[in-house]
Amino acid sequence: MAKVTANDLIEKFQLELLCGEEGVYRPITTSDISRPGIEMAGFFTYYPAKRLQLLGRTELSFFEQLDKSIREERIEKLCTYDTPGIILSRGLDAPEELLEVADKVGVPVMRSSLTTTRLSSQLTNYLDVKLAPMTAIHGVLVDIYGIGVLLTGASGVGKSETALDLVRRGHRLVADDSVEIRQEHEHNLIGTAPDLIQHLLEIRGLGIINVMTLFGAGAIRPFKRIALAIHLELWDQNKMYDRLGLEDETVKILDTELPRITIPVRPGRNLAVIVEVATMNFRLKRMGMNAAQQFSDRLSEVIEEGDREEF
Structure with missing residues (x-):
């Protein structure tokens, strides 16, 4: 999980720091x-002190109507050592009591010219992304026909070579070797490349290549929502692979169950084409068109008709 501070908010949203620099x-x-x-009305029983506190016109207008002694009491309870910051919207002036207590406790008080609702929305969206649960997975992330496909498998199985072939076919690379994955919302996994290896692809025997330099800016993407995982593994003659496509396999990443397809690898198989077709078939399934299920239904009908003819 990334670390976010009030200083990051000041730089991101051009906030004015009024006090509490410490x-x-x-x-x-x-x-x-x-x-x-x-x-502000005096009920602090369930006060969420560890949250950012946002003061708008409503809160400050009510606060100004209170007696001075009450204002000081409420502000002292509002500014705790756990409070990460207080932000005023609409460019409103900060009450003197707030500036004095916040500076003493070390709570940064900031001001924005945005309206309260818009500021709250932008802050929440920013913090949702920055504080989202995060993990890193060894694999390759490619955007195929608008679907984020995560290629996984043992080292040397051919993930990067498959990604290179997919890029040559017009698809876009997001990350190679290491994919940083954030769960920004429920069941929403966003994959990016670490800054160090962004736009780079490693091909054994060839070395590291820059995909954007070779194929242009249209061949890469900075991030992509992951919708499908495809696992590449060396062909095992003793293993029974799904030949119809009726089995639903999933893999859990963070708190999200992701659909997964296992593709056996052996010489002569064009992995890029297989991955491309698997992605298109996955999209058709999401649209309600399942070729494997249609074949199974037809087969069942033929068997039932044969049974009836026997009788």
């Missing part, structure tokens, strides 16, 4: 944003 490197651990209206 706390700009406090870690932000959740993407949830709190609008402490009920806390």
Whole structure:
């Protein structure tokens, strides 16, 4: 999980830092944003102190109507050592009590010119991405006909060579060798390439090539949602492989079950074409067209008709 601080928000959203410079490197651990209206009214029983606190016109207008002693009391409870930051929207002026207490506790107070709703939405989206659960998988990620396909398999099985052939056929490379995967939302896996190997492809006997330099900017993508995993493995004569395509295999990545197809590899098989067709067939299945199931249904009908003729 990446680390996010108030300083990152200041740089990303061009926020104005009003006070609390000592706390700009406090870690932000959740993407949830709190609008402490009920806390301004005095109810702190369930105060989510570890969230970013967003103050808009409603909260500040109510706060100004309180007596000075009450304002000081509420602000002292609002600014804790766990609070990663307080942000004011609409370019509103910060109350003096807030600046004094926040500076003493080290809570950064920031200001934005955006409206409260828009600012809340942008902050949440940014934090959802940055704080999403993350893992790295040895494999290759390719965009095939708009579908993110994760190629996995043992080292040397031919993943990179298959990706190169797919790029030559007009598809786009996202990552080779190592794929960083974030679960930004439920059942939504986003794959990217580590900065060090972005746009690069390793071919044994040839070395490292730059896909964007060789094939152009249209041959690469910075990130892609992963929809299908294809596992390449050396052909095992003692293993029974699915010949109809009726078996539904999945692989779990983070908290998401991803459909997976296992393709045996042996000399003479054109893996790029097989992977390309497997992806198109997967897309057809999502549209409700399952060729394997249609064949199975036809076969069942023929068997039933034969049984009836015998009787």
